[in-house]
Amino acid sequence: MNRFARIWDSDVAWSFRHSPVAMAAAFMALLIVLAAALAPLIAPYDPFNPATLNLMDGFTPPMEPNMISGNVYWLGTDNQGRDIFSTILYGARISIFVGFSAVVFAMVLGIGLGLTAGWRGGWVDSALMRIADIQLSFPSILIALLIFGIARGLIPPSMREDLAIWVLIVSIGLADWVQFARVVRGATLVEKNKEYIQAARVIGVRPVRMVLGHILPNVMGPVLVIATISLALAIIAEATLSFLGVGVPPTQPSLGTLIRIGQGFLFSGEWWILLFPSITLLALALSVNLLGDWLRDALNPKLR
Amino acid sequence: MIAYILRRLFQSIVVMLVVGLVSFSLFRYVGDPVATMMGQEASVADRAELRERLGLDDPFFVQFANYLGRAASGNFGISYRLQQPVMELILSRLPATLELAFVSGILAFVVGVSFGVYTALNRSGMLSSSIMTLSLIGVSLPTFLIGILLIWLFAVELRWLPSFGRGETVRLGYWTTGFLTPSGRASLILPAITLGLYQMTLIMRLVRAEMLEVLRSDYIKFARARGLSNRAIHFGHALKNTMVPVVTIAGLQLGSIIAFAIITETVFQWPGVGALFINSVQFVDIPVMAAYLMLIALIFVVINLVVDLLYYAIDPRLRIEQSGARH
Amino acid sequence: MTEPVLSVRNLIVEFPTRRGVLRAIDDLSFDIAPGEVLGVVGESGAGKSLTGAAIIGLLEPPGRVAGGEIRLAGERIDNLSPERMRTIRGKRIGMIFQDPLTSLNPLYRIGDQLTETILTHEPISARAARDKALRLLEEVGIPAAETRLSAYPHQFSGGMRQRVVIALALAVDPQLVIADEPTTALDVSVQAQIIALLKRICADRGASVMLITHDMGVIAETADRVCVLYAGRLAEIGPVRDVVKRPQHPYASGLMAAIPSLAGDPDEKLAQIPGSMPRLGAIPRGCAFNPRCGYAFDRCRTERPDAYPAGASQAACFLHDAASALPPEVAGRAAEAGIQVARVPAEARP
Numbered sequence: 001m002n003r004f005a006r007i008w009d010s011d012v013a014w015s016f017r018h019s020p021v022a023m024a025a026a027f028m029a030l031l032i033v034l035a036a037a038l039a040p041l042i043a044p045y046d047p048f049n050p051a052t053l054n055l056m057d058g059f060t061p062p063m064e065p066n067m068i069s070g071n072v073y074w075l076g077t078d079n080q081g082r083d084i085f086s087t088i089l090y091g092a093r094i095s096i097f098v099g100f101s102a103v104v105f106a107m108v109l110g111i112g113l114g115l116t117a118g119w120r121g122g123w124v125d126s127a128l129m130r131i132a133d134i135q136l137s138f139p140s141i142l143i144a145l146l147i148f149g150i151a152r153g154l155i156p157p158s159m160r161e162d163l164a165i166w167v168l169i170v171s172i173g174l175a176d177w178v179q180f181a182r183v184v185r186g187a188t189l190v191e192k193n194k195e196y197i198q199a200a201r202v203i204g205v206r207p208v209r210m211v212l213g214h215i216l217p218n219v220m221g222p223v224l225v226i227a228t229i230s231l232a233l234a235i236i237a238e239a240t241l242s243f244l245g246v247g248v249p250p251t252q253p254s255l256g257t258l259i260r261i262g263q264g265f266l267f268s269g270e271w272w273i274l275l276f277p278s279i280t281l282l283a284l285a286l287s288v289n290l291l292g293d294w295l296r297d298a299l300n301p302k303l304r
Numbered sequence: 305m306i307a308y309i310l311r312r313l314f315q316s317i318v319v320m321l322v323v324g325l326v327s328f329s330l331f332r333y334v335g336d337p338v339a340t341m342m343g344q345e346a347s348v349a350d351r352a353e354l355r356e357r358l359g360l361d362d363p364f365f366v367q368f369a370n371y372l373g374r375a376a377s378g379n380f381g382i383s384y385r386l387q388q389p390v391m392e393l394i395l396s397r398l399p400a401t402l403e404l405a406f407v408s409g410i411l412a413f414v415v416g417v418s419f420g421v422y423t424a425l426n427r428s429g430m431l432s433s434s435i436m437t438l439s440l441i442g443v444s445l446p447t448f449l450i451g452i453l454l455i456w457l458f459a460v461e462l463r464w465l466p467s468f469g470r471g472e473t474v475r476l477g478y479w480t481t482g483f484l485t486p487s488g489r490a491s492l493i494l495p496a497i498t499l500g501l502y503q504m505t506l507i508m509r510l511v512r513a514e515m516l517e518v519l520r521s522d523y524i525k526f527a528r529a530r531g532l533s534n535r536a537i538h539f540g541h542a543l544k545n546t547m548v549p550v551v552t553i554a555g556l557q558l559g560s561i562i563a564f565a566i567i568t569e570t571v572f573q574w575p576g577v578g579a580l581f582i583n584s585v586q587f588v589d590i591p592v593m594a595a596y597l598m599l600i601a602l603i604f605v606v607i608n609l610v611v612d613l614l615y616y617a618i619d620p621r622l623r624i625e626q627s628g629a630r631h
Numbered sequence: 632m633t634e635p636v637l638s639v640r641n642l643i644v645e646f647p648t649r650r651g652v653l654r655a656i657d658d659l660s661f662d663i664a665p666g667e668v669l670g671v672v673g674e675s676g677a678g679k680s681l682t683g684a685a686i687i688g689l690l691e692p693p694g695r696v697a698g699g700e701i702r703l704a705g706e707r708i709d710n711l712s713p714e715r716m717r718t719i720r721g722k723r724i725g726m727i728f729q730d731p732l733t734s735l736n737p738l739y740r741i742g743d744q745l746t747e748t749i750l751t752h753e754p755i756s757a758r759a760a761r762d763k764a765l766r767l768l769e770e771v772g773i774p775a776a777e778t779r780l781s782a783y784p785h786q787f788s789g790g791m792r793q794r795v796v797i798a799l800a801l802a803v804d805p806q807l808v809i810a811d812e813p814t815t816a817l818d819v820s821v822q823a824q825i826i827a828l829l830k831r832i833c834a835d836r837g838a839s840v841m842l843i844t845h846d847m848g849v850i851a852e853t854a855d856r857v858c859v860l861y862a863g864r865l866a867e868i869g870p871v872r873d874v875v876k877r878p879q880h881p882y883a884s885g886l887m888a889a890i891p892s893l894a895g896d897p898d899e900k901l902a903q904i905p906g907s908m909p910r911l912g913a914i915p916r917g918c919a920f921n922p923r924c925g926y927a928f929d930r931c932r933t934e935r936p937d938a939y940p941a942g943a944s945q946a947a948c949f950l951h952d953a954a955s956a957l958p959p960e961v962a963g964r965a966a967e968a969g970i971q972v973a974r975v976p977a978e979a980r981p
Binding site for chain 2 (some may be wrong): 664687689717718719720721722725726728730733734735736737738739747750751752783785798800804
Binding site (some may be wrong): 003073131134137138139141142146148149150152153154232236239240243244246259263266274278279281282284286290293 | 316319322323330334375416440441445446447448449452455456467489556559560563564566567570572576581582584590593597600604608615
């Protein structure tokens with residue numbers, strides 16, 4: 001951890017202070033995440049409570065009073081009279097939750113398998129890495145779709161709605177563990193042969209402690225970079241699956257679902273139903289991506 | 305050379321067997337084929353009879369072998385949802401996907417390589433920085449949003465191009481093509497750009513990174529020290545060396561275009577296999593999912609093989625290895 | 632006196648970094664006469680390779696020539712346009728790099744790389760260029776040159792590849808060849824062959840050589856004169872016998888004392904210079920060598936020495952400046968070590 005703290009103090013912090021792009025991206029990401037986390041406090045309406053919905057308020061353009069009720073909505077309403085601003089806050093909440101959980105799942109799985117493969121070596125290593133190779137040659141969105149499809153087939157239809165979000169998280173996570181595993185495995189192989197590990201082995205330090213205490217801290221930099229970039233990819237993957245209509249259930253719309261709904265009104269002129277969720281998704285994905293890009297450069301000065 | 309090809313071929317077969325196993329497990333264990341085929345009211349005896357007829361009581365390996373045998377002859381069963389033979393469904397939709405993927409692939413490769421070379425050679429230029437920034441936005445932009453954006457701009461606002469479908473198609477034997485009619489060609493433009501954009505940015509970034517790496521290498525430094533022209537260095541030496549890794553990775557990327565077509569086909573209601581697959585996932589139509597999986601795997605394996613052979617053709621270090629002419 | 636082939640005057644090379652501008656070469660001057668072999672020695676990081684890169688105009692950005700002049704046969708070349716400079720590279724100045732394994736493009740045949748170079752600089756037919764390439768390969772001692780023309784670099788051994796590199800660098804008879812550690816990456820057994828080849832082929836063509844190396848054995852055998860660099864500055868320059876046998880700069884003296892001698896007593900300990908060369912950002916005030924120098928006195932810590940005549944050589948050291956108020960004890964020790972101090976103060980005389 002000492003080494004990590006030192007890097008943090010010098011170059012990374014310096015690079016952050018001197019990168020307006022990184023600061024802007026961090027600000028944007030933080031803003032969206034905070035707004036989404038605090039959605040129940042910030043949102044002016046609860047878009048999923050049928051009691052507060054008024055179909056009369058449907059299709060209200062942004063900042064204009066509704067023709068019948070006279071209500072004004074910042075970003076307008078959709079066909080069912082739901083406040084777009086509120087649905088975006090709640091939608092982002094689900095998108096971020098799914099994306100974040102999927103990355104954590106992928107990270108834990110990837111680190112675990114990577115450490116196992118690197119440490120154990122032999123057939124465990126070759127088997128895991130073959131699987132990783134095969135999986136890596138297919139786009140992760142396809143893998144996620146496939147896992148999602150299989151999981152749906154295994155789950156009784158009555159429970160599909162309730163479990164959909166968890167199935168989604170597992171699908172995206174399973175499609176994304178390979179990057180983590182590869183980096184961790186590589187670092188483990190390098191560290192394993194260093195003298196201090198050999199010495200620790202000789203004096204009988206338990207492998208688990210050695211792996212967690214010595215090897216893991218050494219790979220935290222690259223893992224952090226991959227995790228950030230994966231977060232952007234996972235958010236996009238969730239949005240894509242929901243847009244395709246196979247992701248979250250319609251009762252819990254994420255940003256992707258909102259865009260799917262909005263696309264239906266592209267030709268009829270209600271542009272705001274589509275535009276605002278799209279911008280939110282783009283801002284979220286872009287800011288996380290920029291952060292990941294910056295982080296990779298900052299932790300890897302020789303790439304510049 | 306022969307040994308090399310045989311080894312690659314063997315690896316490909318192993319991959320196909322693994323995918324076949326996944327596909328078979330899907331088919332056999334996810335969902336109950338008997339229940340799906342007979343409906344709720346069938347008697348126990350009827351079910352047992354069907355199980356017997358379908359070979360569902362045979363040992364695992366016999367079933368697996370039978371499945372592979374049928375798959376090899378193109379028999380993937382009947383779609384639960386559409387009640388049509390799966391192979392027929394896929395074949396009727398494959399030309400649409402392949403034509404789309406082909407045009408996108410060419411687009412992604414040509415534009416990606418040219419932009420990559422340009423940005424590597426003019427690192428600090430205005431145009432280079434704008435291309436790089438745009439490419440980052442391109443990577444962050446989900447494919448479906450790009451599609452919607454293009455539809456909004458060119459179909460809704462400007463009304464230049466159609467927003468969905470394939471336009472008029474012409475039948476040539478088993479193949480239906482959109483290349484031969486004006487509406488078919490116009491319909492292809494927006495989906496092809498949508499599908500190709502992501503791969504294009506990836507190829508561009510890859511070419512740029514590889515080329516910068518090559519430009520830093522000793523042999524480029526030595527080529528400069530010999531006074532070769534920039535043209536000879538950049539487009540002769542550097543580009544050729546850049547293309548070795550690029551062909552490998554770009555080739556695999558182009559393969560994944562067919563899988564990415566799922567999204568584009570949904571946005572543009574393109575009647576291809578991707579849209580078919582999405583519907584089968586929604587309705588848990590296992591035979592179609594299993595067949596699609598095998599099809600994609602087959603395409604990937606073939607592309608992998610071709611890329612390997614291409615790699616072999618480009619890089620003399622691999623080619624002459626066994627002639628053993630080392631001094 | 633004939634005009635030097637290469638004349639470097641007050642050369643300054645800088646690297647702007649985010650922690651300030653680093654001066655990698657500081658006020659360096661030297662000449663190379665026609666047909667002469669000048670050895671350039673110094674520790675890694677002393678600026679040897681950078682000097683070569685600056686002369687041939689291939690400094691890696693952000694490095695740049697920030698001052699001084701470089702003249703090739705009287706013509707100033709440090710301020711030429713990139714396109715003009717390109718016509719000088721290869722044609723009038725040839726360069727050989729350290730690692731023959733990576734100097735050749737692995738995807739091109741040897742013959743193609745040779746003819747490409749020849750055709751870039753000479754208006755001859757492809758046929759004639761091929762014949763010339765063949766003669767070059769024979770000249771550098773590649774057996775079966777005819778068939779080897781169509782071979783790829785990976786089919787050659789390291790020594791053979793360096794021969795090809797020499798053929799490439801000398802393809803169009805340059806006046807000056809800069810050889811940057813040409814043998815460091817090679818087996819010891821082939822190093823001598825390559826050096827002999829380089830020396831012979833340059834002598835045949837009357838080309839001057841700037842031989843950058845840290846191998847004093849190679850210098851002693853090959854060079855006419857030698858130039859010792861320390862922290863990007865000139866320490867001493869002079870005829871090779873003088874610098875090797877009677878070094879006049881305390882650093883050069885330390886460097887020579889650190890060479891093991893076959894004739895010497897095998898049990899004798901090699902002398903070593905205490906400390907290490909300063910990093911570029913942390914070069915001390917005054918003489919760059921003063922913290923490590925056994926003879927340093929007050930003036931060395933405040934002023935930077937010019938190059939003063941010192942025997943047959945020139946040394947950038949105040950021991951050789953008559954104007955120095957040399958402490959008698961220092962002068963005495965220096966004289967004992969064979970350094971010809973400028974003026975031994977009266978009190979120190981026996």
